[in-house]
Amino acid sequence: MIPPGILLEICTASLDDAIAAQAGGAERIELNSSLLQGGLTPSLGTLIETRQRLTIPIMCMVRPRGGGFCYTEHELTVMERDVELAVAHGADGVVFGVLTAVGAIDLPRNRRLLARMGTAQPVFHRAFDVTPDPFQALEQLMEGRTSFVIAHRLSTIKHAHTILVLEDGEIRERGSHTELLRADGLYAQMYRQQFWLDELFHEEEDVSSPVSSEQ
Numbered sequence: 001m002i003p004p005g006i007l008l009e010i011c012t013a014s015l016d017d018a019i020a021a022q023a024g025g026a027e028r029i030e031l032n033s034s035l036l037q038g039g040l041t042p043s044l045g046t047l048i049e050t051r052q053r054l055t056i057p058i059m060c061m062v063r064p065r066g067g068g069f070c071y072t073e074h075e076l077t078v079m080e081r082d083v084e085l086a087v088a089h090g091a092d093g094v095v096f097g098v099l100t101a102v103g104a105i106d107l108p109r110n111r112r113l114l115a116r117m118g119t120a121q122p123v124f125h126r127a128f129d130v131t132p133d134p135f136q137a138l139e140q141l142m143e144g145r146t147s148f149v150i151a152h153r154l155s156t157i158k159h160a161h162t163i164l165v166l167e168d169g170e171i172r173e174r175g176s177h178t179e180l181l182r183a184d185g186l187y188a189q190m191y192r193q194q195f196w197l198d199e200l201f202h203e204e205e206d207v208s209s210p211v212s213s214e215q
Helices: 013-021 042-053 072-089 106-112 126-130 136-144 178-183 186-205
Strands: 009-012 028-031 058-059 093-096 123-126 161-168 170-175
Touching: 009 013, 013 028, 013 170, 028 042, 028 136, 042 058, 072 093, 072 106, 093 106, 093 186, 106 123, 106 161, 161 178, 170 178, 170 186, 178 186
Parallel strands: 009 028, 028 058, 058 093, 093 123
Antiparallel strands: 161 170
């Protein structure tokens, strides 16, 4: 049973994945292609067919290729068109992220994508993990209306000296792992969610050894 207050989002890479996710109780999906490459833009046909069959929200990945997150002008033009098409064909949100050649948040180019999203929810993806100054990157993302996710597992994040928790673009909690658990707020809820999911998949897949997370 899913703990109260937890939104279950499932990362999917096909129409079959999406249908199975909704049938299994997902409350939202992230729609991709090629999860082996970290998730790429799904085909328009996949998005259209998924939207016709699902009643839950769809967050559509817009990422034209694997590898890094610094894109050429031609690649960015394709991403702009993909954002427009995704929103026009029923995506409730867009998952994206553009960095400069040195790994910083590329504000002008991200704003170009945001300008094409309308009322769809923008989510900045794991490109955040490779920014050289995460605190500066955080401030930059907070300037706009961008929600974002940090892709590292909480088992890695908990070792950080200071953890920031955002809600609606504002810092709601700040402190160490221990301090935030004692406060029993959003971070504690997310940590319990991760622990619950780890236990669930451990039981269902009978995993004999933990998968090490990237440091």
